[in-house]
Amino acid sequence: MALEAETKTVVSKFEYTDDDVNKGVEEFLRQMHEGLAKDGTSMSQIPTYVTGVPNGTERGLYMAVDLGGTNFRVCSINLNGDSTFHLTFTKVAIPKELMVAKTAEELFAFLAKQIELFLRTHHREHFEKHIRRRMTISSPLGFVDEEVFRLGFTFSFPVQQSGINKGTLIRWTKGFDIPDAVGKDVCALLQQEVDKLHLPVKVAALVNDTVGTLMARSYTSPGKTGAVLGAIFGTGTNGAYVEKLDNIKKPMTGEYDSSTGDMVVNTEWGSFDNQLNILPNTPWDIALDKASVNPGFQMYEKRVSGMFLGEILRLVILDLLQNKAISLFKDDNSASNDWKSTTNIAAHSSIYTQWGIDTAIMSVAAADNTPELSTLRQELESTLHIYSPSLDDAQAFKAVAGAVARRAARLAAVAIAAIVLQTGHLATTTAEDPVDIGVDGSLVEHYPYFRDMIFEALAVVDGVGGVEGAKRIRIGIAKDGSGVGAALIALVAAGMEKPATHNEYFRELRNDVQSLNLAAVPEDNEVAYSSD
Numbered sequence: 272m273a274l275e276a277e278t279k280t281v282v283s284k285f286e287y288t289d290d291d292v293n294k295g296v297e298e299f300l301r302q303m304h305e306g307l308a309k310d311g312t313s314m315s316q317i318p319t320y321v322t323g324v325p326n327g328t329e330r331g332l333y334m335a336v337d338l339g340g341t342n343f344r345v346c347s348i349n350l351n352g353d354s355t356f357h358l359t360f361t362k363v364a365i366p367k368e369l370m371v372a373k374t375a376e377e378l379f380a381f382l383a384k385q386i387e388l389f390l391r392t393h394h395r396e397h398f399e400k401h402i403r404r405r406m407t408i409s410s411p412l413g414f415v416d417e418e419v420f421r422l423g424f425t426f427s428f429p430v431q432q433s434g435i436n437k438g439t440l441i442r443w444t445k446g447f448d449i450p451d452a453v454g455k456d457v458c459a460l461l462q463q464e465v466d467k468l469h470l471p472v473k474v475a476a477l478v479n480d481t482v483g484t485l486m487a488r489s490y491t492s493p494g495k496t497g498a499v500l501g502a503i504f505g506t507g508t509n510g511a512y513v514e515k516l517d518n519i520k521k522p523m524t525g526e527y528d529s530s531t532g533d534m535v536v537n538t539e540w541g542s543f544d545n546q547l548n549i550l551p552n553t554p555w556d557i558a559l560d561k562a563s564v565n566p567g568f569q570m571y572e573k574r575v576s577g578m579f580l581g582e583i584l585r586l587v588i589l590d591l592l593q594n595k596a597i598s599l600f601k602d603d604n605s606a607s608n609d610w611k612s613t614t615n616i617a618a619h620s621s622i623y624t625q626w627g628i629d630t631a632i633m634s635v636a637a638a639d640n641t642p643e644l645s646t647l648r649q650e651l652e653s654t655l656h657i658y659s660p661s662l663d664d665a666q667a668f669k670a671v672a673g674a675v676a677r678r679a680a681r682l683a684a685v686a687i688a689a690i691v692l693q694t695g696h697l698a699t700t701t702a703e704d705p706v707d708i709g710v711d712g713s714l715v716e717h718y719p720y721f722r723d724m725i726f727e728a729l730a731v732v733d734g735v736g737g738v739e740g741a742k743r744i745r746i747g748i749a750k751d752g753s754g755v756g757a758a759l760i761a762l763v764a765a766g767m768e769k770p771a772t773h774n775e776y777f778r779e780l781r782n783d784v785q786s787l788n789l790a791a792v793p794e795d796n797e798v799a800y801s802s803d
């Protein structure tokens with residue numbers, strides 16, 4: 272009983288009421304406007320120099336790489352021009368030591384090496400042709416520009432952009448910490464390492480994953496109009512949306528095409544309300560922040576995204592374990608365990624180490640609705656080495672995990688609602704042609720009912736118009752959005768360079784691809800997408 276009562280108290284501390292949601296939206300809008308007016312604000316509101324969204328007719332073969340969390344992905348994308356595309360990719364985990372390397376060069380050299388491996392495996396013919404040319408022609412660089420792959424670089428950290436392929440790193444997030452890279456142009460860092468390996472690759476576009484997601488959703492989305500927001504709820508969280516150029520009051524240094532009257536803005540909402548004007552702040556949020564590599568930053572992200580939810584849960588569980596008045600994951604006497612064996616936590620259980628609970632177990636907890644919670648209890652054993660947990664233990668774990676995730680989903684709704692209201696599209700759309708939002712990331716994709724919880728909170732926002740109003744907002748998964756999105760932006764950037772010669776370039780590349788023996792490519796590396 273004591274455990275149940277204590278669990279209820281903890282759960283109540285994670286409640287985020289309808290009133291809180293509305294206060295959150297109001298403050299989010301205020302901080303959005305502040306970020307559009309000047310630099311150095313909590314939410315960066317970064318102009319991306321991308322001034323339009325695609326309509327599905329774009330074509331061509333591009334490369335994209337994606338650095339933003341635990342993995343580095345290299346892909347080539349064939350845009351078919353009919354809202355579908357074909358993607359070939361490789362994925363490699365970023366070695367932990369490179370995430371905190373001494374120099375930027377160490378990390379970027381590793382990335383360039385992966386690009387070389389990808390080209391050798393998947394575009395061997397084009398790669399070898401390029402090497403042959405380098406050896407036979409007299410140009411000092413050994414190749415002509417048109418024969419070079421245009422690459423979209425998805426770099427999912429806050430970057431001050433000064434052009435479509437230029438931007439300096441503002442700060443690292445998500446556990447990365449290489450001070451040497453801060454303030455440097457990340458496209459130049461990658462290009463330098465690519466050039467050292469003499470690869471036929473030009474870093475043509477710098478893309479935040481949210482911008483890629485927005486572009487990808489617009490390319491594949493079924494509606495008449497493009498998506499208005501691309502959002503990530505994964506390891507980290509962030510959103511990019513289409514803003515009226517006139518609303519961007521702060522100075523922009525780079526060149527851009529102003530004919531559409533719009534520009535995509537990368538909000539960097541992970542840092543919404545770093546000053547904690549309205550964000551909830553439990554003792555566990557405080558402890559998590561204090562022990563993080565960036566205390567005081569990414570305060571919204573630390574309450575919403577996958578990297579942090581497991582850690583909040585872990586800190587709560589540790590507190591409950593230390594509470595002498597209750598019994599969690601231990602047998603007081605043999606009768607207290609319905610599995611008739613001794614409950615204990617292995618000394619080496621990752622519950623005792625920072626980041627030791629993966630958010631994935633929270634999804635298992637939410638999905639297990641069996642009376643015995645047997646799946647969750649098995650998962651507690653296999654992943655956390657908590658042996659023979661009782662039903663009461665598992666219920667407490669499930670309740671706390673559910674509360675942490677529910678608060679995250681309701682906070683996610685704050686950002687989504689504020690941006691939908693800011694765009695003003697809700698007034699002109701219908702349930703048949705709703706305001707379209709593309710989302711990606713492990714949390715929104717795998718956590719059961721995450722989107723339903725978001726919708727529940729959207730419906731209570733003043734100005735959305737209740738459940739009926741919320742139906743005019745469509746949230747669709749833009750799977751692998753950052754890859755195809757980066758390719759789309761590389762296409763725009765390439766068009767800005769030399770439109771005429773590119774036709775020849777693509778013709779040549781298409782021939783190369785057609786002559787490739789695709790059967791040699793492992794199946795799981797090939798994905799064809801069409802609109803959903």
Ligand code: BGC
Nearest residue numbers: 427428429444503507508509
């Ligand atoms: C970064 C963003 C990124 C988001 C999602 C955040 O930590 O600051 O740039 O879009 O994670 O990957």
